[in-house]
Amino acid sequence: MIPEIGYGALIVTLVLAGWGSAAAAIGARQGRAALIESAQHAAVGVFVLVTACFALLVYAFLAFDFSLEYVASNTNLGTPFYYRITGVWGALEGSIILWTWMLALYTLLLILRHRENARDLYPWALSAMLGVIAFFVLVMTVPAPPFARLSPVPADGRGLNPLLEDTGMITHPVALYLGFTGFTVPFAFAIAALATGRLGDAWITLTRRWTIVAWYFLSLGLLIGGWWSYHVLGWGGYWAWDPVENAAFMPWLTGTAFLHSVMIQERRRMLKLWNVALVVLTFALTLFGTFLTRSGVIASVHAFTQGTIGAFFLGFLALVVLVAFTLLAARWDRLKAQGTVDSVISRESAFLLNNVLLVAAAFTVFFGTVFPLLSEAVRGVKVSVGAPFFNQVNVPLFLALVFLMGVGPLIAWRRASMENLTRNFLWPVLTGIAAAAIVWLLGVRSALAALALALTAFVTATVVLDLVRATRARRRMGESLLPALGGLVLRHNRRYGGFLVHLGVLVILVGVTGSHAWSVQTETTLQRGESAELAGYRFRFDGLAGSEESNHFKVSGTFTVTNGTATPIVLRPAKKFYPRDSAPIAYVDYRLGLKEDVYLVLGDFARDGSHATVKAQVNRLVSWIWIGGLVLTLGTLLAILPERRSGR
Amino acid sequence: MRTKRTKFLAGGVVIAAALAYMIYAGVTQSAVYFVTPSELTQAPVAGKAYRLGGMVVKGSLRWEPRTLDLAFAISDGKATVPVRHKGTPPDLFGEERGAVVEGSWTPDGYFKATTILAKHSEEYKAPHDEGQASPKELMKTLKGPGA
Helix, strand or coil, X not given: CHXXXXXXXXXXXXXXXXXXXXXXXXXXXXXXXXXXXXXXXHXXXXXXXXXXXXXXXXXXXXXXXXXXXXXXXXXXXXXXHHHHHHHHHCXXXXXXXXXXXXHHHHHHHHHHHHXXXXXXXXXXXXXXXXXXXXXXXXXXXXXXXXXXXXXXXXXXXXXXXXXXCCHHHHHHHHHHHHHXXXXXXXXXXXXXXXXXXXXXXXXXXXXXXXXXXXXXXHHHHHHHHHHHHHHHHCCCCCCCCCHHHHHHHHHHHHHHHHHHHHHHHHHHCCCHHHHHHHHHHHHHHHHHHHHHHHHCCCCCCCCCCCCCHHHHHHHHHHHHHHHHHHHHHHCHHHHCCCCCCCCCCCHHHHHHHHHHHHHHHHHHHHHHHHHHHHHHHHHCCCEEECXXXXXXXXXXXXHHHHHHHHHCCCCCCCCCCHHHHHHHHHHHHHHHHHHHHHHHHCCCCCHHHHHHHHHHHHHHHHHHHHHHHHHHHHHHCCCCHHHHHHHHHHHCHHHHHHHHHHHHHHHHHHHHHHHHXXXXXXXXXXXXXXXXXECCEEEEEEEEEEEECCCCEEEEEEEEEECCCCCCEEECCEEEECCCCCCCEEECEEECCCCEEEEEEEEEECCCCCEEEEEEEEEECCHHHHHHHHHHHHHHHHHHCCCXXXXX | CHHHXXXXXXXXXXXXXXXXXXXXXXXXXXXXXEECHHHHHXXXXXXXXXXXXEEECCCCCEEECCCCEEEEEEECCCCEEEEEEECCCCCCCCCCCEEEEEEEECCCCCEEEXXXXXXXXXXXXXXXXXXXXXXXXXXHHHHCCCC
């Protein structure tokens, strides 16, 4: 029964979404409130139906209904309870349904928030949202049906990909998709602004929080993905410039650019065209990312299935770009800037440069990712560029961006005088230089690492300087220290939330720098009782043990790790053998630390336990990447707090 | 007015030129050529970075845990290339399976692999193959000394 109910519900959803999208647009054009009302009802119906479909799929997973092909492919009788729920979005069809559900949820929130406060733009935005939903539901009815029937019904399913049986995989797709789908809201409002010709800062003010939330979830998704890669895949890294990581990183870069450029439009009425283009680009890149990962055009660890789905996404992508550019062309005259940049040394310029660099970074990532396709088309040979290319090109761009992160928030608008520059940047620059000197004295000989840390110190100093000055001003008004600081931060929560996010990014930068510059590793085969040494740690191999787990068999090696003073720690890296798979899956064991992580991966082993090959790594400062994620979270929360109106 | 415009224009040109140069240099330095064994044997260039894909030839796999020396041959049915690597073979690696290795051709007549790419596909196929121990069998041998 489930396949029929599910399929039927999807068809109704498709009709409702299509109707709602059309009705909202016609209603807006002809000023017919009844039609807009009807579109709203359709949107609510879409949400209810997609929720029902999603619940139905979850139920099918929990009930082991192997008459559904998707269930049979992604779970089996041994799959633990939690992973049966999260297995729902473990592969393509379920991901699309989760994605659609989030879009429907955002649409509902959009109705609740903006039905009253944005009468002109709202119906068009609603129409755009429902249009996007209609596309995703279409995908579910034709190329990626979650409710496809499997016949004959197998006795047991194939099971979830063991690599996905991890808490990181529960949260990573959810966060990432909330980010991806979140950018649909500012995109929908941009389309609304183009459609109505109201290209002032109304649409930007309305979508400010939406954009921050989408950006945050995308960042979180990327970070959790890195964490998953680090502690599950067992190669010791968290970012590999894999095409799929790049696919999520490109909209993050352009989204970050958009987050900054809107401030210029709000303040100086400039960059109207640029902002619309940026948000269209960001949305298009989220579609492109899905196309890239789901079409199998580029080989990647994530690239799953091949089929017609690639063509669907490419077609929709083309449609979106076409519609957006047609509208842009039609509104060309209204997109002219009212303000101009007065001086090269100004906040406008700093933001402009920030945008240029972010978009340039997105372009290089795009270029590197599709390079194999380009070279095959142009020269007939398949050539790829790997991590060295991305690092080489992007590191200078990112370091320049970090520098601007210090400059942008403090430099004067319009034209910065010499006095403004010395007042704001003398101390931070000196701090940066001092930091470089200190790390040099501490024995750091990597110029790149020293530069990264010096820039970190510089930006941190600008934030501290700003806080100290503003707090001091309040204290002169008679407030004591903590209320002064608290009041300041809450009153200007947007500014200080932004600062906190910047600090989070800096903390991540420290982690990335440390792990790149100072991590060490070795690979060796040890007899039982034999030890190896790495960076002051001794690893002793104490033997192998086998154990039967709920859905796999596990062979773990026991290693005692000592580093002179501390009490020894025991690490048990393992290999997991799943009955359905011919090859085992590595299970990493590690001890995380603020300074360094000890990280062991079991390689080959003798069946009698006499010897085992182990890859040992001492990864420096990696924990700061995850800590930076927490700081980023706090900063985002502060930034989206309701703004306090200045009552006086 | 004119000078301000010139400044911005000059800045843009400088950035674009720097970016173009970085991309160009990055591509030339890190380009990896995808080849099949037959393409490689036709015109091997020593020192050039290749990504070689094919099947691991049955009976060619030699793994020496003490020294971490791994040797095998990759074939596409028409030509066979001997490969050497330092390090544990990845989990999904084995004889008569597809493998992709990255590295370079040496004048000594073998392919020196720096990376063996373990492709984690979401669709696992072969349920069991002969070379791999079944979990049951593994448990039998391990339960004795270990647990």
